Amino acid sequence: MISMPKDLPDDPVLLKQLLEQMLSERESDRGKIVHLEEENALLRQRLFGRKSEQTADPTTPQMALFNEAESVAESVGETVEEEVVAPTKRRGKRKPLPADLPRIEVIHELPDHELTCACGCRKHSIGEEISEQLEIVPMQIRVIKHVRKVYACRGCETVLVTADKPAQLIEKSMASPSVLAILLTTKYVDGLPLHRFEKVLGRHGVNIPRQTLARWVIQCGEHLQPLLNLMRDRLLESRVIHCDETRVQVLKEPDREPSSQSWMWVQTGGPPNQPVILFGYSTSRAQEVPSRLLEGYRGYLMTDDYAGYNALGAQSGVERLGCWAHARRKFVEAQKVQPKGKTGRADIALNL
Incomplete structure (x- = not known):
């Protein structure tokens, strides 16, 4: 009901304007309440819900690609708890051990006193049962002792000659x-x-x-730096590169507090059968970092909506792509605050 003021104007036009204003204010208050209820529902989901995104058809392969652990959780606003029945897991078939592993054959014979049958005849082998058991030899540590012979001439006192040893990756180590x-x-x-x-x-x-x-x-x-350089060359030849940055914390870094945030920039590309994944560490999240890591790249760049990629995406020959997984989370949030049993535009987007 609408609470009517005591003193109403006699003019019908003013009375109509007053009623329209009161209805508008009521609709505005109702919208605020709905907005607060949705925010409260999302907050409860993030605090208490399961950290997984559920879809209408979880078996769909494309939907399974986006089930990330960091996504919005399922609603916990329901008052009636559903009984959870753990599915019975069927015992899987044991996979054979790799054929290229070395085999040591251990033959088990019957003891001599069991080879004589009750009728007095001697038992003889008619077959065998074979089973395999995995064995691991613990790590063996040994010392390679390099003995370099030293040679000299007894006829003349020339310079001594010492035999060479193979080149070492780290000399004098x-x-x-x-x-x-x-x-x-x-x-x-x-x-x-x-x-x-x-x-x-x-x-x-x-x-x-x-x-x-x-x-x-x-x-x-x-x-390994030359190999890294070749990997970067292969990465920059890719038609599509995915790039993302994540926080890391480094202890005892010179001239920085232990609580300072650093960033690991991850880039991946290359052909499907030979993917290239590179990690670039930086103390900064500025846009200069991806521009430096992918300097000279021409192709498609897949990122999230972080503004640090704007400069790189604006370069000539670079086509920036948006991440569907990030966009999908907003539709999941909208789906979670829908009235129970209702279908909305969020469901349409998720089904796509």
Whole structure:
């Protein structure tokens, strides 16, 4: 109901204007209430909901591409809790072990006293059952001792000659190529920090401080720079490049507070069967960084709506593309605040 004032004007025109103003104010208040209710629903979803985007048809392959963990959660505003029944998982079929792994055959025979049958005859083999078991040999650490022979002439006292040894990746270092290979693999492929790899070596009685391990990593990076340059050349030849930046925090960085935010700029491109993924570290999120990383690029650039890519996208020959996954989240938010059981434009967009 509309609360009417006590003193109403006698003029019909003024009375009509007053009623229209009151109706307009009521509609405005109703719109504010709806807006606040939607904001409250989204806030509850982000605080208490599951961090996944659900679609009308979750089996659709294209929809599954956008189910990101950072997306808006499902509504939790319902008062009735639905009973959740865990689906019964069927036990999967065991996959065979890789055929290229070396095999050690262990033959199991019956003990001699079981080879005599109850009738007195000797049992003989008519077949066999084969099963395979995976075995892992623990990491073996050994020392390669380089002995360089020194030669001299007994007839004349010429300069001594010492035999050469193979060139080393890091000269005057105790690290062999195999040590450096496993160091880089555990750090960058397995995500094992250097202080944990230091403990792994310590269990084998080898004490190498993490500062030394870090120096080896840096020196390996210098040797790998030519390969990185070739990868960047291949990246810039791509027809489409995806680029995104993410926050990282670096401790004990010179002249910076430990709480300072830094940025890792990730670029990916290349052919589907040979993708190129490059990481570029920077203390800045300014637009100069992507312009420097992708200097000279001509093609399609896929990014989010961050303004730091505007300068790069405005360059001649660069066509900037918008990220559908980011755009889709807004339709998901709109879908979550729709009245229950209603279908709106957000559903139409998500179905597309």
